[in-house]
């Protein structure tokens with residue numbers, strides 16, 4: 001082998017191991033940071049904190065694949081200061097999310113891929129306080145921004161769907177992300193909404209973004225499964241016994257993203273880890289992983305599951 005080529009490979013190996021040291025360093029666990037290694041030798045780190053702030057500490061170009069589902073606009077109150085999802089305007093929500101995604105862009109490798117799961121929200125404009133939602137103790141809203149009159153400042157008529165996923169995707173596209181596929185996640189057997197004057201919703205968006213025109217992608221699993229390639233029919237996750245209300249996405253959704261979008265031995269990130277689905281599925285599939293969540297209870301739950309692997 002020519003020396004220059006050999007030197008370059010060695011340099012690359014050193015660079016990768018330095019990045020790994022930075023992501024999975026052997027510092028003692030603290031109240032905001034936990035590290036571990038699975039029985040199969042896969043490393044994991046869970047950080048408790050704001051995803052934008054924590055991401056700022058991670059090295060450039062260190063992650064192969066991101067799979068994440070941020071809080072949807074005004075759907076749940078996760079009960080934490082600094083949470084995303086309860087902004088007063090659509091613009092503030094889109095800005096907050098695209099700021100996190102700007103940091104995600106920096107930490108993603110040039111050949112990396114991001115899968116972003118987002119659902120939409122209706123604007124009711126009814127103007128009345130919801131008080132406590134009977135459906136969930138986690139939904140402790142006063143008067144939600146999406147119920148206030150005034151069209152949310154963007155002229156929305158009452159009863160309009162806001163178009164949140166596409167507003168976020170368009171903003172991200174204007175900031176360097178390449179939107180490669182707006183995959184539809186058809187939520188098989190989901191509970192029908194109790195609405196009589198429009199079709200009940202049964203899908204969410206799963207946007208596949210790349211950072212560069214050339215990136216890792218393995219189409220074979222989609223061909224082998226004989227499934228629709230950009231419409232994935234996967235059952236929603238039944239309520240778990242964990243008691244955590246994180247709106248978790250199904251293991252199969254994460255697994256499919258990783259099968260097609262993450263190279264063997266890759267490192268997987270979820271900046272909105274919730275109950276830890278992405279990290280758990282990633283380690284089970286043989287990847288190392290980094291997860292971030294604002295809620296310490298959710299982080300500890302993820303850590304306890306990762307320690308069993």
Ligand SMILES: C[S@@+](CC[C@H](N)C(=O)[O-])C[C@H]1O[C@@H](n2cnc3c(N)ncnc32)[C@H](O)[C@@H]1O
Nearest residue numbers: 050051083084246248249272274275277293294
């Ligand atoms: C839809 S849930 C993620 C569910 C996850 N995919 C699962 O399977 O459990 C969104 C998560 O984002 C977290 N979150 C909200 N704002 C955040 C922020 N600014 N930084 C980090 N995490 C945040 C919430 O605590 C919640 O766990």
